[in-house]
Every structure is written in structure tokens, then in C-alpha cells.
Amino acid sequence: xxxxxxxxxxxxxxxxxxxxxxxxxxxxxxxxxxxxxxxxxxxxxxxxxxxxxxxxxxxxxxxxxxxxxxxxxxxxxxxxxxxxxxxxxxxxxxxxxxxxxxxxxxxxxxxxxxxxxxxxxxxxxxxxxxxxxxxxxxxxxxxxxxxxxxxxxxxxxxxxxxxxxxxxxxxxxxxxxxxxxxxxxxxxxxxxxxxxxxxxxxxxxxxxxxxxxxxxxxxxxxxxxxxxxxxxxxxxxxxxxxx
Amino acid sequence: xxxxxxxxxxxxxxxxxxxxxxxxxxxxxxxxxxxxxxxxxxxxxxxxxxxxxxxxxxxxxxxxxxxxxxxxxxxxxxxxxxxxxxxxxxxxxxxxxxxxxxxxxxxxxxxxxxxxxxxxxxxxxxxxxxxxxxxxxxxxxxxxxxxxxxxxxxxxxxxxxxxxxxxxxxxxxxxxxxxxxxxxxxxxxxxxxxxxxxxxxxxxxxxxxxxxxxxxxxxxxxxxxxxxxxxxxxxxxx
Numbered sequence: 426x427x428x429x430x431x432x433x434x435x436x437x438x439x440x441x442x443x444x445x446x447x448x449x450x451x452x453x454x455x456x457x458x459x460x461x462x463x464x465x466x467x468x469x470x471x472x473x474x475x476x477x478x479x480x481x482x483x484x485x486x487x488x489x490x491x492x493x494x495x496x497x498x499x500x501x502x503x504x505x506x507x508x509x510x511x512x513x514x515x516x517x518x519x520x521x522x523x524x525x526x527x528x529x530x531x532x533x534x535x536x537x538x539x540x541x542x543x544x545x546x547x548x549x550x551x552x553x554x555x556x557x558x559x560x561x562x563x564x565x566x567x568x569x570x571x572x573x574x575x576x577x578x579x580x581x582x583x584x585x586x587x588x589x590x591x592x593x594x595x596x597x598x599x600x601x602x603x604x605x606x607x608x609x610x611x612x613x614x615x616x617x618x619x620x621x622x623x624x625x626x627x628x629x630x631x632x633x634x635x636x637x638x639x640x641x642x643x644x645x646x647x648x649x650x651x652x653x654x655x656x657x658x659x660x661x662x663x664x665x666x667x668x
Numbered sequence: 669x670x671x672x673x674x675x676x677x678x679x680x681x682x683x684x685x686x687x688x689x690x691x692x693x694x695x696x697x698x699x700x701x702x703x704x705x706x707x708x709x710x711x712x713x714x715x716x717x718x719x720x721x722x723x724x725x726x727x728x729x730x731x732x733x734x735x736x737x738x739x740x741x742x743x744x745x746x747x748x749x750x751x752x753x754x755x756x757x758x759x760x761x762x763x764x765x766x767x768x769x770x771x772x773x774x775x776x777x778x779x780x781x782x783x784x785x786x787x788x789x790x791x792x793x794x795x796x797x798x799x800x801x802x803x804x805x806x807x808x809x810x811x812x813x814x815x816x817x818x819x820x821x822x823x824x825x826x827x828x829x830x831x832x833x834x835x836x837x838x839x840x841x842x843x844x845x846x847x848x849x850x851x852x853x854x855x856x857x858x859x860x861x862x863x864x865x866x867x868x869x870x871x872x873x874x875x876x877x878x879x880x881x882x883x884x885x886x887x888x889x890x891x892x893x894x895x896x897x898x899x900x901x902x903x904x905x906x
Contacts, residue, residue, distance in 0.1 A: 500834075500880050501873040502841035508856055509873075512865035606730035610845055617733055630741035638729040638737065645728040 442632050447623055454619030455640065461533070461615060462605050465540035466598060472545040477552030478578065491549065498546035503604050506543055511535040511611045532611045540608075544601050551597060555590035556582055588659050595652030599645055606641075616640060675858040675868065682851030683875050689771050689840045689850060690879075694833060696776025701783025708788050719784065726781040732842050734778060739770035739846045771843035779836045786832060790825035791817065823894040830887035834880055851875060 480491045498506065514529050515521075528534050559582050567577040609618035620637035624630050707719035726734070742765040753759045794817055802812040844853035855868035862868075 497873070497877070500838075501876045502838040502852065504841040504844070504852060505855075505869055505873050505876070508852075508859065509865055509869045512859050512863075512869075515863075516866070603730035606732040607842070607845070609732075617730065617736075620733065621736070624736075624740060630737060630744065634733055634737035634741065638733050641730055641733060642725070642728040 442623065442627050442629055443636070450614070450619040450622060451616065451637070451640070454614055454616040454637075457533070457608070457613060457618075458602075458605055458615040461537060461540060461608055461613070462598075462602050465537055465544055466601055468537075468541045469544035469548055472541070473548035473552055474583075476545065476549040477556060480549055480553045481556055495546040495550050498543055499550065503539065503543050504607050504610065507536060507539040507607060507611060510539045510542075532608075532613050536608045536611060536613055540601065540605065543604070544597065547597050547600075548594065551590050551593045552586060554593075555586040558589055559585060591652065591656055591659060595648065595656075598648050598652070602641070602644055602648065673858070673862055673864075673867070675854065678854050679851055679858075679868070679871065682849055682854040685768075685848065686840050686850045686852075686875075687879065689768070689775070689843055689848070690837050692772045693775035693779065693840070694836060696772065697779035697783050697832070697836065700776060700780025701787050704780060704784025705787035705791055708784065709791060723781040723784055726778055731774065731778050731839055732845060735770060735774040735842055735846055738774050739765065739767065742770055767843060767846050767848035770846060771840070771848055775836060775839055775843075778839070779832055782832050782835075783829065786825050786828035787821070790821040790823075790828070793824040794820045819894065822890075823898065826887060826891050826894060830883070833883060833887075837879060837883070838876065 476491055476494075479487050480495070482488050511532065514535055563581055563585065564577065567581045572580070605615060606617040608615045609621055612618075614622070616637050620633045624633035627633070704719045704722060707715040708723075710716060746763045746765055750761055750763060753761065798816050798820065799812055802816045807815070840850060841852045844850050844856065847853070851872050855872045858868045859865045
């Protein structure tokens with residue numbers, strides 16, 4: 426550890442930009458980015474599963490509002506949604522008198538809400554597509570066993586739909602990581618925010634942005650390999666025999 | 669004319685900027701995509717390596733970071749190059765990297781990588797027999813590309829291209845962050861001045877949805893054009 430420390434100090438000795446101070450900013454930024462992306466993905470996923478099931482409903486008054494929601498949130502830039510929520514929360518009647526105000530004053534929470542709603546819309550459509558792609562025979566078999574709709578959903582449709590959705594969902598996770606860079610626009614010190622700060626302080630665009638690009642690249646590859654591992658585990662039955 | 673507290677006309681100008689950025693970067697992305705696809709399909713390992721490196725790196729880094737790198741770093745890089753030109757060859761030129769160029773080049777570069785993947789898959793989907801038939805007619809490889817490969821490839825590529833275009837359109841909103849006055853930036857400025865976010869952001873969202881709907885219609889028309897001869901054949905086969 427001491428040797429590593431010495432090596433690290435030596436490595437950083439002849440540069441004036443990447444001091445322990447600056448690296449601290451990047452580390453904090455990494456923390457906010459991961460927190461923001463992770464939380465919005467988890468909450469978005471929890472919203473998306475029931476929405477995806479309801480999206481396939483036969484009743485128009487259930488189906489259409491959800492379609493409208495996904496259409497609007499997938500058809501407009503995330504930046505617009507972020508601005509709307511960030512600048513818009515103030516105007517909710519009487520919000521400044523409730524305990525929520527203390528929470529919403531921090532830019533983190535409006536950003537979290539915007540990201541969550543955005544990823545929930547995309548994930549709903551991904552799962553909806555996966556549910557729709559369930560082979561008819563599986564549903565007929567479940568019916569032949571006398572399963573109720575709820576049990577069929579739980580035991581037959583959802584497990585296979587989750588697996589089918591996995592590759593597309595992996596893309597969505599990477600997309601969300603990249604989209605989170607715009608959090609820096611509303612004053613959040615995420616990874617990109619840290620890079621902008623370092624750039625502004627040292628006027629060194631290449632150092633500041635290439636470094637952060639490398640961090641994002643590492644994160645992207647980590648997600649990519651995680652999903653590839655999951656696919657290998659969960660989709661093993663779909664692999665060609667000699668593949 | 670919708671006035672929107674006097675911001676209406678400016679918002680429309682901004683919409684025009686958005687469309688300009690989107691169309692120009694689409695053009696750049698299509699050219700880069702075709703180049704990338706042919707590099708990936710070429711037998712030469714160096715082209716293959718470069719294309720793979722390009723698509724991997726571009727798709728691993730957020731668009732905003734790339735845009736800032738190019739916008740803030742591009743001028744320094746270009747200045748170094750022109751300085752070098754001046755001292756070496758006494759050529760005195762000045763290239764200015766403004767928000768518009770930085771935005772178009774970055775978005776074009778990013779989506780060139782995605783388009784490349786789409787084109788590659790589409791080229792592979794064209795049957796080899798078609799190309800061989802073209803060769804048997806004595807066509808040159810350029811003629812084969814123009815008359816046989818390209819039209820048939822487009823049939824497979826169009827759905828992917830349409831998707832990429834929709835994502836590209838939404839990505840143009842990022843140029844507002846580096847200071848280009850597209851409709852998002854004007855709406856954000858108006859919001860800060862008047863404290864009425866809904867009045868400006870919702871019309872902008874509607875314009876985005878409108879552009880998306882129009883492009884969906886155009887893609888459907890193109891699809892029909894490039895699918896000529898296939899729809900009916902499928903019906904007969906069934």
C-alpha cells in the first residue's frame with residue numbers, strides 16, 4: 426500500500442492539474458453520477474414493470490394514458506424534461522409550505538425525478554415489447570394447466586419476458602449513464618460537472634474532458650460486461666448448441 | 669402568430685436552428701456511417717481496427733462530454749495546427765470552431781458510429797447471389813454498389829436509420845448547453861427571464877413531437893419506396 430502510494434505520488438508529481446484536490450472533485454462527481462443513475466434506474470424499473478403489464482391491457486382507458494406517457498417522454502429530449510421539472514416544481518401550489526420543499530430545493534431531486542420518469546418510459550416500452558413477444562404456445566400451455574391470469578403472469582410470462590428484455594435493458598442502462606451527463610447543466614456536481622469545473626479552473630480542456638471520458642468509458646464497459654455475464658447465465662437455453 | 673410574451677418568433681428561429689443542426693449532422697452521420705460500414709466489412713485489418721476503435725470509443729462516452737471536448741478543446745487544437753502551418757509553410761489561415769460547427773461535428777461523429785453498425789448489418793443482409801449476378805452481367809463494383817447493393821441494403825437499414833434519426837433529433841438539444849441558440853436554449857433563457865417554465869418548455873416539447881411525427885411519416889414513405897416488390901411477394905408466399 427505504501428509503495429503504491431509512493432508510486433502514485435511520483436506519478437502525479439510533475440502535473441499541476443490532477444492534484445489530490447482535483448481528483449477529489451472527480452471522486453465526488455463519480456459518487457453523484459452513480460447515485461443518480463442507480464436510483465433512477467431502480468425506481469424506474471419498479472414503475473416500469475406494472476406499467477408494462479397495464480400497457481398491454483385491453484381496456485382503452487388504461488392503455489392509452491400509458492401510451493401517451495411513454496410517447497411524450499420518449500419523443501422529447503431529456504433536457505426539456507429536466508428543465509420542466511427543475512424550474513417547474515416551484516409552481517406546484519403550496520409546495521413551499523410542505524416538508525417536500527426542503528428536499529426539492531436541492532437540484533439532485535428534480536434531476537432524479539426527471540431521470541426516473543424518462544427511464545421508466547423507455548423501460549415500459551422495452552418490457553411491453555418483451556411481454557408481447559411471448560410465444561403463444563406458452564400462454565396456451567399455462568391456460569391448459571388452469572392457471573389464473575395473475576399466476577400465468579408471475580410464473581410464465583414475466584420470467585421469460587425479463588430474459589428477452591435483458592439485452593435491450595442493458596442498452597437502456599448505458600444510455601442512462603450517458604444521459605446523466607446533462608445533470609451538470611442544472612448545477613449538479615456529477616462527473617461531467619467536475620470536468621467542467623476543472624476545465625474552468627485550469628483552462629485545460631483536454632486534460633479535464635479526456636480524463637472524464639476515460640472514467641465514463643470504464644463505467645460503460647463495466648455495465649456491458651455485467652449484462653453480458655447476465656445474458657450468458659440467464660439466456661443459456663437460447664444459445665445454439667454448437668455456439 | 670403565437671406571441672408567448674414576445675418570445676414566439678425567437679422560439680421559431682430556434683426551431684429552425686434545431687432542424688438545421690439535426691439535418692446537417694444527419695448528413696455527416698450518414699457519410700461517416702457508410703465509410704465505417706465499408707471499413708468494417710473490408711478485408712484489410714487496419715481499416716477494420718480503426719472502425720472498431722471509432723465505434724467503441726464513441727459509444728462509450730456521453731455525447732455531452734464529447735461535445736464539450738470538441739467545443740472547448742477544438743479551438744486550441746485547431747490553433748495549434750494553424751500555428752504549425754504558419755511556421756512550417758507560411759500558410760496563414762484562421763479556423764473558428766463556433767457552437768454550430770462543434771455541435772454538428774460532434775453529433776455527426778457520434779451518430780456516424782451508430783449508423784455504421786446499422787449499415788453494416790444491412791449490407792450483410794443483402795444476398796451474395798445478387799452481387800454475383802451483378803458481376804455476371806459485367807457490372808463494375810461501383811455500378812454494383814449503386815444499382816444492386818445500395819437499394820437493397822436501404823430496405824434493411826431504414827428501420828434502424830429511422831430510430832437513429834429520432835435519437836439524433838433529441839440529442840440536438842445538447843447544443844444549447846455549449847451556447848448555440850436553438851429552441852431549447854431560447855426556451856431556457858425565456859424561462860429564466862419570466863419564471864414561466866411551462867409556457868416555453870411545453871411548446872418546445874410539442875415542436876419536437878411534431879418533427880418526430882413528420883419524420884415518422886417520411887420514413888414510412890421511404891420504407892414503401894425501398895420495399896417495392898417485397899410486400900407483394902410475401903403475400904403470395906403466404
